[in-house]
Amino acid sequence: MKILVCISNVPDTTSKINFTDGDTKFDTNGVQFVINPNDEFGLTRAMWFKEKQGATVHVASVGGPSAEPTIRKALAIGADEAIRVNAEPTDGFFVAQQLAEVVKNGSYDLIIAGRESIDYNGGMVPGMLATLLNMNFVNTCINLEIDGNDVTAVREIDGGKEKIGTTLPLVIGGQKGLVEESDLRIPNMRGIMMARKKVLTVVEPIEATIATTDVKFEQPAPKGAVKLVDADNVGELVNLLHNEAKVI
Amino acid sequence: MSVLVYTESDNGKFKKNAFEVASYASEVARQMGTTATAISINANDNESLGLYGISKVLNVANDQLNVFNAKAYAHTIAQASNKEEAKVIIISSSSDTKFLAPILAAKLEAGYIANVVAAPESTSPFIVKRTVFSNKGFAHSQINTEIKVIGVSNNSFGLVENNTSANIEDFSPSLDDTAFSIKSLEIDKVVGKATIADSEIVVSGGRGLKGPENWGMIEELAEVLGAATACSKPVSDMGWRPHSEHVGQTGKPVASNLYIAIGISGAIQHLAGVSSSKTKVVINTDPEAPFFKAADYGIVGDAFEVVPKLIEKLKEFKAQNA
Numbered sequence: 230m231k232i233l234v235c236i237s238n239v240p241d242t243t244s245k246i247n248f249t250d251g252d253t254k255f256d257t258n259g260v261q262f263v264i265n266p267n268d269e270f271g272l273t274r275a276m277w278f279k280e281k282q283g284a285t286v287h288v289a290s291v292g293g294p295s296a297e298p299t300i301r302k303a304l305a306i307g308a309d310e311a312i313r314v315n316a317e318p319t320d321g322f323f324v325a326q327q328l329a330e331v332v333k334n335g336s337y338d339l340i341i342a343g344r345e346s347i348d349y350n351g352g353m354v355p356g357m358l359a360t361l362l363n364m365n366f367v368n369t370c371i372n373l374e375i376d377g378n379d380v381t382a383v384r385e386i387d388g389g390k391e392k393i394g395t396t397l398p399l400v401i402g403g404q405k406g407l408v409e410e411s412d413l414r415i416p417n418m419r420g421i422m423m424a425r426k427k428v429l430t431v432v433e434p435i436e437a438t439i440a441t442t443d444v445k446f447e448q449p450a451p452k453g454a455v456k457l458v459d460a461d462n463v464g465e466l467v468n469l470l471h472n473e474a475k476v477i
Numbered sequence: 478m479s480v481l482v483y484t485e486s487d488n489g490k491f492k493k494n495a496f497e498v499a500s501y502a503s504e505v506a507r508q509m510g511t512t513a514t515a516i517s518i519n520a521n522d523n524e525s526l527g528l529y530g531i532s533k534v535l536n537v538a539n540d541q542l543n544v545f546n547a548k549a550y551a552h553t554i555a556q557a558s559n560k561e562e563a564k565v566i567i568i569s570s571s572s573d574t575k576f577l578a579p580i581l582a583a584k585l586e587a588g589y590i591a592n593v594v595a596a597p598e599s600t601s602p603f604i605v606k607r608t609v610f611s612n613k614g615f616a617h618s619q620i621n622t623e624i625k626v627i628g629v630s631n632n633s634f635g636l637v638e639n640n641t642s643a644n645i646e647d648f649s650p651s652l653d654d655t656a657f658s659i660k661s662l663e664i665d666k667v668v669g670k671a672t673i674a675d676s677e678i679v680v681s682g683g684r685g686l687k688g689p690e691n692w693g694m695i696e697e698l699a700e701v702l703g704a705a706t707a708c709s710k711p712v713s714d715m716g717w718r719p720h721s722e723h724v725g726q727t728g729k730p731v732a733s734n735l736y737i738a739i740g741i742s743g744a745i746q747h748l749a750g751v752s753s754s755k756t757k758v759v760i761n762t763d764p765e766a767p768f769f770k771a772a773d774y775g776i777v778g779d780a781f782e783v784v785p786k787l788i789e790k791l792k793e794f795k796a797q798n799a
C-alpha cells in the first residue's frame with residue numbers, strides 16, 4: 230500500500246495572530262510553524278500502517294521553501310519521502326488541484342489529509358482532492374482499518390459516530406482519534422539525522438484555478454472586562470444571564 | 478438565476494440551522510435582486526421554509542437518501558443547482574454539511590468559503606466575512622468563480638422572518654451506484670440529547686473537576702439548562718469523557734449563545750475553539766486563570782460548591798418562569 234500524507238504548515242497553536250501590510254497579510258514575524266495537528270494524527274496513523282502492514286509513506290506539502298523544516302519534521306517522524314509543490318497555498322481549491330497532480334504521478338492508494346488546517350480552517354482540501362481524483366472520501370475520520378482493498382472507517386458526526394465501509398483508493402480528512410494523543414511521536418536524534426538524507430523532491434505547480442482570495446484581515450474586537458459574581462451570591466449570576474445577557 | 482439553499486433535516490424534521498441558512502439565503506437573494514430556492518431531502522414540513530423568505534422548495538423524497546451519504550447528497554444538490562442555474566449556494570456548518578461541501582464545490586468548480594459569519598458585504602465582487610486562525614481573526618474573502626458556495630457558521634446570522642409562500646416542487650436527482658460507494662454500516666448517536674453543534678447552551682468541564690466520577694453535577698446543570706455537555710482536551714485524552722465532547726482548536730468548535738466553563742483554565746487552544754460563543758461564563762478557583770480574561774461573567778470559587786448552588790438557583794428560576 231502506498232500512502233500520501235498531506236501536510237499543511239501552520240502557525241503553532243499558541244501563536245498570537247497579527248496582520249501586516251495594511252491588514253492584507255498574515256504577519257509571520259516571530260511565529261513558529263508546525264505540522265497541522267490534524268495532519269500529525271494522520272501521519273502517526275500512517276506510521277502504524279508502515280510498521281504493521283508494510284506500507285510506504287510519502288508526505289506532500291504545497292508551500293514555499295519556508296515549509297521545509299515542517300516537511301523535514303515529518304520525515305524525521307518516519308515518512309519515507311517528501312514532495313513539496315513550490316507555490317503559496319492561498320486557496321483550498323488551488324491546493325487540491327496541486328495535490329491531485331502529485332497523487333496522479335505517484336499512484337497512491339490512500340491519501341491521509343486532516344479535517345481542517347488550523348490556519349485558514351477551510352476544511353475543503355481533502356474533499357476536493359477526492360472529487361478531483363474520483364476517489365472515495367471519509368471526513369472527520371477517527372478510526373481507519375485497511376484489509377487488502379477493504380476499508381472500515383469511523384467518522385465523528387454531530388452527537389456520535391458512524392461506522393463506514395468502503396474501498397481503496399480513498400482520501401480521508403482525519404483528526405484526533407485516528408491515534409491517541411499519547412501515540413504522537415517526538416522525532417529523536419536518529420530520526421532527525423536520517424531525515425536529512427531522505428528524498429525531498431520540489432516540483433513546480435501546475436496551472437490551476439484560484440477560486441477565492443482573502444482581500445483583508447481583521448482582529449477580533451477587544452473584549453470588555455469580566456463581570457465577577459461572588460461565590461456566595463450565585464443567584465446573581467442567574468439574574469445577569471436572564472436580564473442582562475438574555476441567554477436563559 | 479436564483480440563490481439555492483440546502484436545508485438540512487433529521488428524521489423528516491428541519492434542523493434549526495436550516496432556518497438560519499434559509500434566512501441567510503433570502504438576504505443574499507434580496508441583495509442580488511432574485512429569489513431564494515431551497516432543496517430539502519426527505520423533509521416533511523417544507524412549507525415552514527416560507528416563513529424565512531423561501532419562495533420555492535425542491536422537495537426530494539428518496540429512500541436511498543434516508544441515511545446521510547455525502548457524495549449522494551452533494552450530487553443531489555449539484556443537480557438542483559444546475560436545474561435552477563443557481564449562482565450562489567448556501568449551506569450550514571454541521572458536520573454532515575462540512576463533509577459534502579467540498580465535494581459539491583469541486584463538482585461545480587465553485588469557490589467555497591466556510592465559517593462565514595455575516596451577510597455578504599458586496600455581491601459583485603462577491604465578498605464575505607469569515608473566521609480564520611481558529612477564531613483568532615477574520616478574513617474578508619472574495620470568491621472569483623461563477624458559482625459560489627457559502628458555508629454559514631452556526632448561530633452567526635440568526636433567524637430572520639420574512640413571510641413568503643413557498644411553492645413546493647418535487648425533484649428527483651439521478652443517482653447511480655458510484656454515488657453510494659461509501660456505505661454506512663452503523664450509527665451510534667445519542668438521541669434526545671442536545672449536541673454541541675446545535676445547542677444554544679453548552680456546559681463544559683475541565684481537569685479542575687478531578688475525575689469522571691464528578692461529572693454528575695455537570696450533567697445535571699446541563700439538563701436544567703437544556704444544554705449539551707462538553708470538555709477540555711485533557712479530559713477526553715484521559716478518557717474521563719468521550720472524544721466527541723472535546724472542544725477547542727483541535728476539537729469541536731462551539732458557537733453557542735451561552736458557554737459555561739467549569740474547572741477549565743482557558744488555554745489559548747481551548748479559547749480558540751469556543752470564543753465565538755456569545756456569552757461565556759467561567760467558574761474557577763484560581764482568579765489568575767486565563768479564562769477570566771475571555772469571559773463575560775465569572776465566579777472565583779470551588780466548582781464543587783458553586784455548581785450545586787447554581788443548579789438550585791436555576792431550578793428556582795425555572796419554577797418561577799415556567
Ligand SMILES: Cc1cc2nc3c(=O)[nH]c(=O)nc-3n(C[C@H](O)[C@H](O)[C@H](O)COP(=O)(O)OP(=O)(O)OC[C@H]3O[C@@H](n4cnc5c(N)ncnc54)[C@H](O)[C@@H]3O)c2cc1C
Nearest residue numbers: 683684685709710725726727740741742744747762763780
Ligand atoms: C497542539 C495542541 C492542541 C490543543 N488543543 C486543545 C483543544 O482543542 N481544546 C482544549 O481544551 N485544549 C487543547 N489543548 C490543551 C491546552 O493547551 C490545555 O492543556 C488544556 O486546555 C487544559 O485543560 P484544562 O483547562 O481542563 O486543565 P488545566 O489547565 O489543568 O486547568 C484546570 C483548571 O481547573 C481549575 N480548578 C482546579 N480545581 C478546581 C475546582 N475545585 N473548582 C474550580 N476550578 C478548579 C484550576 O484553577 C485550573 O485553572 C491543546 C494543546 C496543544 C499542544
Ligand SMILES: Nc1ncnc2c1ncn2[C@@H]1O[C@H](COP(=O)(O)O)[C@@H](O)[C@H]1O
Nearest residue numbers: 235291318342343345346351352353354
Ligand atoms: N498547503 C497544503 N499542502 C498540503 N496539504 C494541505 C495544504 N493545505 C491543506 N492541506 C491538507 O488539507 C487538510 C485540510 O486543510 P484545509 O482544507 O486547508 O482546512 C489539511 O489538514 C492538510 O492535510
